[in-house]
Amino acid sequence: MTELVYSIASNFIDKIGTHAFQEFCSAGGISEEMKKLELTMSIIQAVLLDAEEKQVKNRGLTVWLGQLKDVFHEATDVLDEFECETLRRHVVKKYGNTSNQVLDSISYSSFNPLGFSYEMSHKIKGIRESLEELAKSRALFYLEERSEDQNNVHREREMTHSFVPDSDVIGRVDDKQKIIDLLMHPGNNSNVSVIFIVGIGGLGKTTLAQWVYNDERIVTNFNSRIWVCVSEDFSVLKLAKEILKSAGGGSSENMSMDLVQASLRSILKEKRYFIVLDDVWNEDRNKWIGLKNLLIGEQGSKILITTRSQKVASNMAPGPIHGLKGLPDKDCLSLFIRCAFNEGEHEQYPKLVDIGKQVVEKCNGVPLAVKTLGSLLYSKTEERDWISIRDNEIWKLEQKENDIFPALRLSYNKLPSYLKQCFAYCSLYPKDFRYYDGELIRCWMANGLLKKSNASDEEMEDIGQQYLKELLSRSFFQEVNNEGNFYWSFKMHDLLHDLSSYVAQNDYCLIEDTNKTNKFEKARHISVLDHKWGVDATITFLHKLSNKMRTINFSFHDCGQFDSMNINESLVETCISRFKHLRLLNLRYSTLETLSSSISTLKHLRYLNLRGNKKIKKLPDFICDLQNLETLVLFGCEEIEELPRDIRKMVSLRYFGITTKQTRLPTNGIECMPSLRFLYFYKCPRLECFNEGIQRLIALRLLGFKNCKSLISLPQGMKHLTALEYLDIRNCEKLKLMEGVDYPTRLRTLYIWGLPQLVSLPQGLKGSANTLQFLHISCCQNLAVLPEWLPDLSSLRKLQIWSCGKLSSLPEGMDRLTALRELDIFGCLELRRDYEREVSKDWGKMVKFSFD
Structure with missing residues (x-):
């Protein structure tokens, strides 16, 4: 393919x-x-x-x-x-x-x-x-x-129906109870409530809905029960006829919309009904409203919708969303044994059952995957057959139309073209990898996968966020964590990673085991993660690759988490000399002592990551000729003595993470880089201050200083940084937040951590009163009082105060924080006591509180 x-x-x-x-x-x-x-x-x-x-x-x-x-x-x-x-x-x-x-x-x-x-x-x-x-x-x-x-050619799946024998359902008891509790709830003033079951294909949404549909409590509670398999064709007239027919009304092919709606309203009037709309793909809210307006019943009527997409749920109607998780391993094994053996037969083949446990692990809790692999092994008793299934990727196994891989493939086919390449790119990362939003977006950007129209003034990073959220809404990602309001992380289900590898084959190649290199000759993007390879073997492999290579990753993980490859000068020189079209070069935790001046010949390079290099002392001046470079990561390069003098020539640089030994930065340097969106100083032990002229960085959105122990002041002129949304200051021992300094005026997030010189928050920070949504203050042992203007932060949604032992009270007027939804106090004993005295105030009723 x-x-x-x-x-x-x-x-x-x-x-x-x-x-x-x-x-x-x-x-x-x-x-x-x-x-x-x-x-x-x-x-x-x-x-x-x-x-x-x-x-x-x-x-x-x-x-x-x-x-x-x-x-x-x-x-x-x-x-x-x-x-x-x-x-x-x-x-x-x-x-x-x-x-x-x-x-x-x-x-x-x-x-x-x-x-x-x-x-x-x-x-x-x-x-x-x-x-x-x-x-x-x-x-x-x-x-x-x-x-x-x-391209939405409607591929009719096998029509679902409303019945499933209890004996066919394994697990899901808790899920069933939660859904029934929602259905039995009397609901609000609306006569019809909508509930969603959301999850990836093959997870068992339809089976769960069938089980709920036939529960005796549901049968007793509702006057009418109706099941409709919707699939891809969300035609209001067609669905209205199906519902009318299932409800006991007469329906014919030639009925007009007006006659259908009159009949449907008549038959549902004064009935408490329960309708299941199974396998919904429609994202057009107007179509949903057109259908829902026909479904007028008694108060307490319910509609249960199964879908793969959070976006479908959010577009259709407000209502509870039950996110379906994978089956536990024990239940998966029981299902597998049922599919692979005749009843009781598994007891004769303990070795096959042991192999079966490993096969089940490949399925990651997805029942349809378990059924698919179990059915492939039905009646087979040779160990080699079971080992073959265990050791092969799911997408390489023969499957029928209703098996797991075609089911997942349908979700991919429904993606717009601009998301398909982004999804395929994710195959370059190993299974169970935790992706970070900004990092993945910068890689997409480096490879030109983000689509911006001529008329749009959207930032590329924001377009990337839209892509990620759309993939998330379609259940392509899971296990989402919000990491301190700066970024968020997520994982991809192993089966979806298999799908990504399938659609990406030949273009994107992940090599974790050099004995299984698949087809890499035409690959344009590659990750070499088998660190058992020596440098010579890796160089030999690189010479086998197409010289049109665009992406090379040698590492994704932080140092110490895994053995890192010995990325030395000869290896990098091979990459530079062979791959002139490189857009992304990831050299995290390399052992380079010098970076060759020939790096400047990679004129297409958009992304260069040198994070964690402990040996390199200087970057070549010729690196400044990389005028297309958008991302340069120098975090943890602790021996770098100074930045190149002509760094301003890197006119496309948007993300710059810096570690340097410099006391002062060169003039006419960073402050002359108007494309910068992200600027972060990490472990710059001698850096004392920032040059004048920061006001020229009019596109800057995030500014950060961490472990800069000599820093005594923040840059002057920050009030002119009208795009700045995030200010992050951590572990800067000498830094004083002075009064009279020009602070930013449109911050959304302010992070203050480990500032022993901080006694009070300066008045200038009040300039962001209308925009600040997240404020974190921690480990400021001399901070004795919170400012009186704190209640003026009209947009503040989350306030965290940790380990500030001298704080004893909250300011008066906290009830004015009407947008506040979360207050988190940790390690502040007196402050907690003050809160407990104030707890009866009205402002606390809408807020979630957390204490140590």
């Missing part, structure tokens, strides 16, 4: 449609050639969705799509060249020739406009001719044109 071809084509067409790119083409005299390429690609793109779907039954289509993907990748590489050249000219105009031009002077087209245009025109023409040749073949496959909006 060849996946993601449509997504790659869409990305390309979107980029060449931008105003900046069209201007560049016009100035270079290559507009006509580019228009021809866009037309050819658009003609091919029109049939790609149909081709991706039909390739399951046509091997020739898979080969054709693979050839197209190779050409599309080549076209994307040419676009990269344009972006790099545009930016290079901008930097030359602003700062003069870059260092790299001196090194690269033998390359005529690298800085000669006419030479560059000629070279690009020649490449574009070659790509267009390749596509035109491939386009001739499309007639052989009888493909239909289809837009993404038309």
Whole structure:
């Protein structure tokens, strides 16, 4: 199978449609050639969705799509060249020739406009001719044109019904009771209440709904029970007819909407009904409202909806959401044994049962996966058959239409194209990995996976957040943790990781065991995480990879958590010399003593992570020629003596995490980097202050200082940082938050931790009174009083005060904090006593309180 071809084509067409790119083409005299390429690609793109779907039954289509993907990748590489050249000219105009031009002077087209245009025109023409040749073949496959909006071809799943024998249900007793409690609750003033069961495909939502539907308490409590399998086609007329028919009314194919609604309202009037809408995909709120308006019954009527998507639930109606979790291991094993053996037969094969326990672990609590693998092993008693199932990825096993992998694949097919590539990218991380929102977004950004329209002024980071939340709402992520209001983390279910690996194959390659390298020859993104490999073996492997590589990860984990690979100079030099299209290079916890000046030749590089390097003392000045670099992570590089002097030339840098031994930063440096969104100083033991001019960082959204023990003052002019939302200050022993300093005026989060010099919060922080939502103060042993203006923080939702032993009282007027929803006091004995005296006040009724 060849996946993601449509997504790659869409990305390309979107980029060449931008105003900046069209201007560049016009100035270079290559507009006509580019228009021809866009037309050819658009003609091919029109049939790609149909081709991706039909390739399951046509091997020739898979080969054709693979050839197209190779050409599309080549076209994307040419676009990269344009972006790099545009930016290079901008930097030359602003700062003069870059260092790299001196090194690269033998390359005529690298800085000669006419030479560059000629070279690009020649490449574009070659790509267009390749596509035109491939386009001739499309007639052989009888493909239909289809837009993404038309891609919701309704694939009817096997219709569900309302009955399940009690004996068929294993586990889920607690889930059943919670749902029944919600259904038996009299509800609010609304005559109809809606309850949702949400979870990934195969988790048992339908089985649970069936079990609830047939419970005697439900049968007794409701006058009418109705079951409708909705699936993908949410037609109001069709569903209204189904409900009417199930409720005992007459229904015919030719009934008009008006007649259906009149009959339905008549039959449901004065009845307390219970309706199950199973397997709902509809996200159109207007369609739901159109249906719900027909369902008028007695107060206490209930509608139970099963869906894979939180977004469906939030769009349809307010109501309780029961998030269904995986089955416990014990219940999964019981289900597996039932599917794999005849009754009682398992007792004869204890070794097979032991292997079965390991097979069940692959399923991570998903009953349909357990049934699928158990059924594959039914009647098989040879150990080798069981071991084969145990050791193979689920997506490589033969499956029927209603088995687990097709069920999960349906969720993927429903994703918009821009999310499919982002989901595939997640396969580069190992199973059970905890993803962090900002880090994953920066990796997506580095690879051009975030889609921004010409007219949009949204930040790329915000677009990334929207992508993550959409994947979360569709149940692609789980185990979400909010990490202190700065970021959030999450995991991916193992089965969804399998699905990600399946759709990503050939493009994205995760190597955890060098004995199982799969197909990596055409991969453009790779993670090498088998740290048993030596440097020489790794270098030999790198030489086998495509020189079009875009992503290389050598580590994801913090030092000490796992054995780290010996990432040395020769390994990095191999990456630099072979992979000129690299966009992301992750060298966390490397053993480099120097970073080669040749790093500057990676002109496409967007992301460079050197976190945790304990040896490197200086970055080469040539690193400043990386004008496309968006993310530079130097956290924990404790031996770096100074930052490069021309760092301002890194005009695209958005995320900068710094560790340095400098007392003062070079002038005309960081303060001259207008693209910065995130600036954090970590373990800078000698840093005393920040240069004047921070007010130029008008796009900065987060500013942080942690373990900067010599820092005596915050930067001047922060009131001009109108985009600054997060200020994080931790363990800065000498720092005094002085009165009279220009503090930010639009903060949403303020984190103050470990400031022994802090006696009171300065008045200037009141400037964010209308925007501050989260305030954390901890380990400030000399903080004796909270400010009188604290109750003026009209937007404050969460207040945490930890280990501030001298604090004895809350300020007067806390009842004015009408937005406050959580007050967390820890290690402040006197403050807790003061709260207990104030607890009867009205302001406390809406607030969740936590104490040590």
